[in-house]
Structure formats: C-alpha cells, structure tokens
Amino acid sequence: MSTRTPIPFLKGHGTENDFVIVPDPGNALDLTPAAVAALCDRRAGLGGDGVLHVVRSAAHPEAKAMADEAEWFMDYRNADGSVAEMCGNGVRVFARYLHHAGHVAEGDFTIATRAGVRSVHLAKDGDVTVGMGRARLPEGEVTVTVGERSWPARNVNMGNPHAVAFVDDLAHAGRLLEAPPVSPAQAYPDGVNVEFVVDRGPRHVAMRVHERGSGETRSCGTGTCAVAVAAARRDGVDPAVTGTPATYTVDVPGGRLVITERPDGEIEMTGPAVIVAEGEIDGEWLENAVR
Numbered sequence: 001m002s003t004r005t006p007i008p009f010l011k012g013h014g015t016e017n018d019f020v021i022v023p024d025p026g027n028a029l030d031l032t033p034a035a036v037a038a039l040c041d042r043r044a045g046l047g048g049d050g051v052l053h054v055v056r057s058a059a060h061p062e063a064k065a066m067a068d069e070a071e072w073f074m075d076y077r078n079a080d081g082s083v084a085e086m087c088g089n090g091v092r093v094f095a096r097y098l099h100h101a102g103h104v105a106e107g108d109f110t111i112a113t114r115a116g117v118r119s120v121h122l123a124k125d126g127d128v129t130v131g132m133g134r135a136r137l138p139e140g141e142v143t144v145t146v147g148e149r150s151w152p153a154r155n156v157n158m159g160n161p162h163a164v165a166f167v168d169d170l171a172h173a174g175r176l177l178e179a180p181p182v183s184p185a186q187a188y189p190d191g192v193n194v195e196f197v198v199d200r201g202p203r204h205v206a207m208r209v210h211e212r213g214s215g216e217t218r219s220c221g222t223g224t225c226a227v228a229v230a231a232a233r234r235d236g237v238d239p240a241v242t243g244t245p246a247t248y249t250v251d252v253p254g255g256r257l258v259i260t261e262r263p264d265g266e267i268e269m270t271g272p273a274v275i276v277a278e279g280e281i282d283g284e285w286l287e288n289a290v291r
C-alpha cells in the first residue's frame with residue numbers, strides 16, 4: 001500500500017480462526033506480502049491468522065472470469081503474506097462481512113474464491129453454511145512427523161492441500177511451533193496444512209491444525225472438511241456408494257463445525273462467523289511498517 005490516508009478495516013473470526021478484513025471494492029490497494037504480514041502481526045499490528053481482502057470480482061484479474069456468477073471475490077492471504085487458494089472459516093466471515101456492510105441480504109448468495117465460486121447460506125440464527133465443493137483424494141500415503149513421532153496421513157485437497165493424521169492423543173503433536181515435516185515432499189509442492197485428529201464418538205472427531213503460512217491456529221474450515229472426508233473413508237463411509245449423506249462433527253480448539261458430504265461429493269460446512277471490531281488503519285504506520 002502506498003497511501004498515507006486511513007484504510008478502513010474490520011476484525012472477525014470463525015471458530016477463533018481470526019482475520020483482518022480489508023474492504024477494497026475497486027482493488028485500489030497494493031496489498032503486498034509485507035503489508036499483510038504487518039497487519040497480521042499480533043504484537044506490532046492488528047493481529048490475525050490471515051487477511052480477507054474484499055474486492056469486486058470484476059475489479060480483480062484473478063476473479064474477472066467469475067464476475068457473472070459472484071459479485072465479490074475473497075482475495076485470501078495467510079499471516080505470512082502468502083496467497084492461499086481457499087479458506088473455509090474465511091469464507092464464512094467474508095459472508096458475514098458482506099451482510100454487515102449491506103452488500104447482501106440473509107439467505108443464499110455466492111462468493112468467488114481462487115478455488116472457484118462457493119455458494120453460501122446465511123441463516124437467521126447466525127450460522128453460515130458454505131458449499132465447499134468436492135474433496136480430491138490424491139493416491140499414495142504420506143507421513144507426518146513431529147519430533148520423534150511419525151504418523152501415516154491421508155492426502156486431501158479441498159482447493160488447498162491437507163495432510164490428515166489420526167493420532168491417539170492430540171497432545172502428541174506437541175507445541176507445533178514449526179511446520180511438521182510431511183513426506184514425500186513432492187506430494188505437496190506448494191506446502192501443506194497438517195491436521196492431527198482423534199475420535200470423540202460416532203462420526204465425531206476433534207483436531208488440531210498447523211496451517212501453511214500461519215502456524216498453529218484455533219481452527220481451519222477447509223481442514224475440518226478434509227478431516228471429515230478422511231474420517232469417513234477410514235470408517236468405510238462413502239456417500240457416493242451408499243447414496244446417503246454423511247455428517248461428521250469436528251471439534252477444533254476454537255469451537256465446532258458440522259460437515260456433511262453428499263452423495264454427489266459436494267461438501268457443506270456449517271458454523272459461526274462473527275465481526276468483532278471496525279476501525280481505521282493508520283496509513284503512515286503501515287507505510288513505515290513495510291519499509
């Protein structure tokens with residue numbers, strides 16, 4: 001960003017996956033990786049797991065082709081400034097923002113993302129349901145390592161890459177201060193989000209996550225979808241075969257999400273999304289922060 005004028009922002013979260021929301025309908029801001037990292041810094045900045053840059057699809061080169069289907073584009077960035085294809089909690093918070101700002105009414109609408117157009121239902125009770133598309137399950141087992149421990153993991157792609165490891169105890173993943181190595185590295189040429197999962201009951205699991213570009217977070221929406229699909233296949237459940245939807249409850253440190261996989265493979269994620277603050281970023285601070 002090169003402006004010294006104040007920049008409007010909001011802060012929001014979905015199951016405590018928290019985001020700085022930067023409305024920029026005309027795509028006028030130069031939101032560099034350094035600017036994103038400065039905004040997400042929890043001590044020197046506003047703090048967040050990522051940035052939701054809110055742009056009209058027609059105004060963004062990566063979203064122009066989706067403009068007829070979805071007016072708004074979620075230009076999602078991780079806390080380290082890297083770009084990600086998709087963010088499940090982010091898209092619910094993005095939907096909440098669009099409603100908060102008066103851009104959409106409650107009910108059904110669409111949002112463009114790098115992973116494609118996503119359908120959203122904003123319910124009166126406050127929960128948001130998102131059609132997350134289909135999971136891809138690349139062949140081949142991968143291995144996740146933390147310290148001395150290693151686990152086999154399932155490779156699941158929800159538009160962004162995940163490695164899902166079933167463990168005996170979530171504490172075995174340790175403090176997750178660094179990205180757990182995943183092998184073979186060629187399975188994830190662009191990096192990976194890693195989920196550690198335990199069973200809580202029938203079709204009910206709990207997870208922790210280390211997010212690519214953000215570190216350990218309190219929740220990951222695409223991660224909960226990946227976990228639900230991996231748990232279903234492990235349990236011998238495949239809605240495409242049975243013709244019956246499968247619903248899994250996924251607990252995360254920041255709350256709970258409910259994931260349903262339909263017989264056509266489409267995955268629906270339901271959970272909360274909250275706007276907590278609204279204000280202005282000091283343009284001069286940001287300019288100095290990225291120098």
Ligand SMILES: N[C@@H](CCC[C@H](N)C(=O)O)C(=O)O
Pocket residue numbers: 017050078083084085086087088089090160161193211212213214219220221222223
């Ligand atoms: N928190 C997100 C995922 C954000 C992107 C991820 N870190 C990646 O790089 O793929 C979610 O809720 O899905």
